[in-house]
Amino acid sequence: MDSISRRHIEKGKTQLLMVLTLCIVTIFLAIFAMGQGSSTNLDMWTSMRMILGFESGTALQSDIIWKLRFPRILMAITGGIALATAGALMQGCLGNPLVSPLTLGVASGAALGAAFAIVLGISIFNDELAIVANAFLFSLIVVAIIIQLGNLRSVTAESYILVGIAITFIAGAIVSTMQYFATDAQLSQLAHWSFGSLSRPDEIQVWYISIAVIGLMPTAMKWSWDLNALSVGGDEFAISTGVNPVETRRNILILSALMTSVVIAFTGLIGFVGLAAPHMSRLIIGNDFRKLIPCSAIFGAFLMLFADTLGRTLFAPIIIPVGIMLSIIGGPFFMYLLLANRGG
Numbered sequence: 001m002d003s004i005s006r007r008h009i010e011k012g013k014t015q016l017l018m019v020l021t022l023c024i025v026t027i028f029l030a031i032f033a034m035g036q037g038s039s040t041n042l043d044m045w046t047s048m049r050m051i052l053g054f055e056s057g058t059a060l061q062s063d064i065i066w067k068l069r070f071p072r073i074l075m076a077i078t079g080g081i082a083l084a085t086a087g088a089l090m091q092g093c094l095g096n097p098l099v100s101p102l103t104l105g106v107a108s109g110a111a112l113g114a115a116f117a118i119v120l121g122i123s124i125f126n127d128e129l130a131i132v133a134n135a136f137l138f139s140l141i142v143v144a145i146i147i148q149l150g151n152l153r154s155v156t157a158e159s160y161i162l163v164g165i166a167i168t169f170i171a172g173a174i175v176s177t178m179q180y181f182a183t184d185a186q187l188s189q190l191a192h193w194s195f196g197s198l199s200r201p202d203e204i205q206v207w208y209i210s211i212a213v214i215g216l217m218p219t220a221m222k223w224s225w226d227l228n229a230l231s232v233g234g235d236e237f238a239i240s241t242g243v244n245p246v247e248t249r250r251n252i253l254i255l256s257a258l259m260t261s262v263v264i265a266f267t268g269l270i271g272f273v274g275l276a277a278p279h280m281s282r283l284i285i286g287n288d289f290r291k292l293i294p295c296s297a298i299f300g301a302f303l304m305l306f307a308d309t310l311g312r313t314l315f316a317p318i319i320i321p322v323g324i325m326l327s328i329i330g331g332p333f334f335m336y337l338l339l340a341n342r343g344g
Helices: 003-034 044-051 059-094 106-120 130-150 157-181 184-195 203-222 224-240 245-267 273-285 289-313 322-343
Strands: none
Touching (some): 003 044, 059 203, 059 224, 059 245, 059 273, 059 289, 106 130, 106 245, 130 157, 130 245, 203 224, 289 322
16 A cells, blocks of 8 residues: 555545544533523432433423533534535535525525514414414515526526525515514514524424434535535536536425525524535545534534533523624634634
């Protein structure tokens, strides 16, 4: 075995070890997060003993852990996986490291749907799912626009980004107009939805979201070879390897938009994860999308868990929404990583 092959194998083992370490840290963080809360008779050690099966606890303690805390933790993991995977897919197929799941206008479409339900009372449902249903429906409208755009032969990666920016401005203008005429209660509800919170989905909804995201992950991994071809040499090189750039880009963006809409329709707007997790994963794993996609998913789950746990415990019993916490702690940390990597 030559030295190049030996170095490649050693590098692969090191990357695998780092990913496994990140996965273990995420699991321990999830167990720790389940032990954090406002209940005075359910401290962290009692919670950990109950989670690990060393103690049964009371019926009330069991309900607090498994019906209140566990769905929130599962939603943090699922949301982080979905948004980070969507971010990695979008950055790869569009060839732009600055795009995120919010770039295509899916989040703006969801915000527009939520505003229709909150301010105007217009929704396809008239119960507590009105906001969720509207947000999901309007995000699917953006997906439909992406599908129609992808059917054009002359479409490029820049076209998707520009259309996403246009959708964001149009939806933002309509939402701002509705806010101008909204009541104080409606403004408060809309602002609270825009913060992004993991406490909104109930236990059943969290399981449905998790099943949907897990079901979409194999499809995301299927496009890893095509993404490698696009990222290595652009459209011309991808065509020479048998990859159709237009069709591949459209399919990947549809998948990314679906993964994003499934999460933000229930949680509200959550940014940063889809932008930062792929970047941080590249520092660990490199640009091979066969490794980058799963590493980004794990990193996204870790970031979401860390931000939500910090938001729940920093000023307890006041809970800071995860969307706010991600912006507060994520921005400076992300800038540090980029500057430190460039300096090195």
